[in-house]
Amino acid sequence: MSKAFTKESDGDDDEGLSLPPLPAGGxxxxxxxxxxxxxxxxxxxxxxxxxxxxxxxxxxxxxxxxxxxxxxxxxxxxxxxxxxxxxxxxxxxxxxxxVDPSVHAGSDQVFFGASVTYADSDGSEREVTIMGIDEADSALGQISWISPVARALLKAREGDEVQLPTPGGQRTLEILAVRYPPKT
CATH class of the missing domain: 1.10.287.180 (Transcription elongation factor, GreA/GreB, N-terminal domain)
Structure with a gap:
């Protein structure tokens, strides 16, 4: 078939760019x-x-x-x-x-935008910042607020232990510190 009779894609297909799913009602x-x-x-x-x-x-x-x-x-x-x-x-x-996370500055409870230091049940410590789906960068220690770790941490307080369900079984995370950016 001649090249003159082929249809050029119009680019309306959003293949591979579907929006990451939000929780129902989220x-x-x-x-x-x-x-x-x-x-x-x-x-x-x-x-x-x-x-x-x-x-x-x-x-x-x-x-x-x-x-x-x-x-x-x-x-x-x-x-x-x-x-x-x-x-x-x-x-x-x-x-x-x-959502401006600085409104929670000084709080010890985990909300959106918090930087949380926690200890895993195996003794390792990790710090993550809970961010939006479109801005989280795992290389910078940022996780999406809908990730399993963030869901386990949200609304807990410093000193609390939370359960994180994983395919390998339940893991216990102890919240060591909660920080927010300073109010601007």
């Missing part, structure tokens, strides 16, 4: 800093990256045969990726509920 909690980061990324895509790429694709299309034009083919593919990310960020920001 909200998409996010810290003010996380919200600002996502909003900045969205605005940069809309105002800077996408217009530059549209210009490149337009230039490449004006060069003639599009079937063998690498700039055109790559540009169209990258444009679909940017549009997909813009849709994703727009949806997430629309449903985001910004």
């Amino acid at each position: 909200k998409n909690y996010i810290t003010p800093a996380g919200y600002a980061r996502l909003r900045t990324e969205l605005l940069a895509l809309i105002d800077d990256e996408r217009p530059k790429l549209v210009e490149i694709v337009h230039w490449a299309a004006s060069n003639g045969d599009r079937s063998e034009n690498g700039d055109y083919l790559y540009g169209k593919k990258r444009l679909r990726e940017i549009d997909r990310r813009i849709r994703f960020l727009t949806k997430r920001l629309e449903i985001a509920e910004v």
Whole structure:
């Protein structure tokens, strides 16, 4: 079949970018800093990256045969990726509920945004910060508020022991310290 009769994907498929699931009736909690980061990324895509790429694709299309034009083919593919990310960020920001964790400063109870130091039943200590789904970065010790560890820790207090169900059986976590960012 000739290349002229093939349909180019329109990019409306959100394959692989489904929104991470929220608990039933749950909200998409996010810290003010996380919200600002996502909003900045969205605005940069809309105002800077996408217009530059549209210009490149337009230039490449004006060069003639599009079937063998690498700039055109790559540009169209990258444009679909940017549009997909813009849709994703727009949806997430629309449903985001910004929660400032500093309102709990001085509290010893675990809420969203807390940095919690806990000891595992095997004696190892770990510190995690409970963040929103869209901003948590495990490399920085941040966990999503819907993760099993966060769910076990939420609403407990310093000195409490909580049970964490795992595939290998119950683990006991002892909360050693709870910290919040200072009030601004």
